[in-house]
Ligand SMILES: Nc1nc2c(ncn2[C@@H]2O[C@H](COP(=O)(O)OP(=O)(O)OP(=O)(O)O)[C@@H](O)[C@H]2O)c(=O)[nH]1
């Protein structure tokens with residue numbers, strides 16, 4: 001396991017309303033992680049940033065609407081770049097019936113707006129390669 | 130990827146692509162001791178990058194300036210490396226690396242590679258392996274390496290110890306900027322930038338800085354004072370020209386070589402210091418006799434100099 005977990009956090013696409021990504025970034029920092037915050041980005045830029053930063057974890061936040069297309073796209077593009085051991089998480093407002101599809105596409109876990117920070121950090125610590 | 134293998138290091142260096150650079154940087158960031166394995170191969174590759182430090186108080190617009198500068202150079206076909214160092218939280222040991230949010234346009238360019246780094250135990254300064262990371266950027270053929278730091282490091286490894294050119298960024302109305310420079314808290318720079326010049330008070334700050342700089346008349350390089358509005362891309366061309374002019378000055382005066390030699394020597398001294406100290410400290414912790422003597426020094430039953438010589442000869446095998 002990495003000594004210092006590095007997380008790359010992005011808001012997916014054009015979602016600008018959900019402040020959860022910023023709050024979560026701070027919380028992960030307070031849990032001892034090193035978190036790169038990207039703001040709003042499309043998959044290509046997120047993947048490029050993950051390559052440059054050497055991310056252990058990529059966190060994607062979304063308000064819904066674009067998650068089924070853009071989420072799996074990030075997974076696919078990371079694999080293309082040879083980063084197949086990166087843990088990819090999604091958070092935000094996502095209809096429960098979509099979660100199995102996302103997991104099948106390679107998203108490791110999906111966290112709703114009510115998720116506790118401990119749940120998220122435990123998941124990260126237990127699953128980072 | 131515990132303890133990266135030699136073959137892998139060589140392969141990454143030959144690949145010379147963003148993936149390989151990302152992996153090597155991450156290796157050092159994750160386990161600074163892996164520098165010992167990696168850097169032996171990096172030095173053969175040489176490097177000619179102009180290393181530019183962009184430093185200054187929080188929020189003055191360093192990242193925004195870097196975005197515009199790097200974008201400007203990338204358009205000219207130059208390869209750019211960016212190293213952004215942000216402070217580690219002393220409470221949690223974690224860090225919020227937020228510079229990329231101001232550099233979103235750069236992520237679209239293949240010519241710009243950005244690495245964010247937490248300062249960890251270097252406080253407001255930079256961790257010693259930042260030096261290795263810059264060397265890696267050079268080995269990967271970058272023409273320019275920009276290093277962003279919050280300029281408060283005093284005793285730590287400083288930006289002037291890694292950069293060819295240091296640019297200090299301030300904002301309007303920060304009369305304290307000059308105070309802190311004079312007090313030696315802020316770095317001495319080769320270039321002063323008053324950013325956010327769209328805000329009131331800019332002329333005054335420029336005037337104050339120019340006055341301060343005029344004290345260096347007679348020197349061969351008089352630091353220029355520039356006004357920029359990074360958000361509107363104002364003053365960027367001039368800034369980039371002044372930075373190139375400083376590089377040319379360094380080259381034509383012979384200072385380029387001279388400073389790099391000095392930098393390499395200082396870095397080596399620093400490495401020696403850190404590793405000797407680690408070695409000695411480890412020895413002391415395992416040697417009951419020495420620990421007893423330390424407590425005698427505490428009580429002034431033994432003088433520190435006698436113990437010093439004893440420790441030195443026991444650990445370094447140098448007759449002290
Ligand atoms: N008005 C004005 N705002 C600016 C200018 N340059 C940057 N800003 C704004 O100032 C804020 C801080 O900019 P950054 O580029 O993040 O500043 P920084 O020095 O890198 O900040 P830290 O990395 O946190 O120390 C942002 O909201 C920018 O949009 C400028 O020239 N004029």
Ligand SMILES: [Mg+2]
Nearest residue numbers: 191192228277
């Ligand atoms: Mg910044």
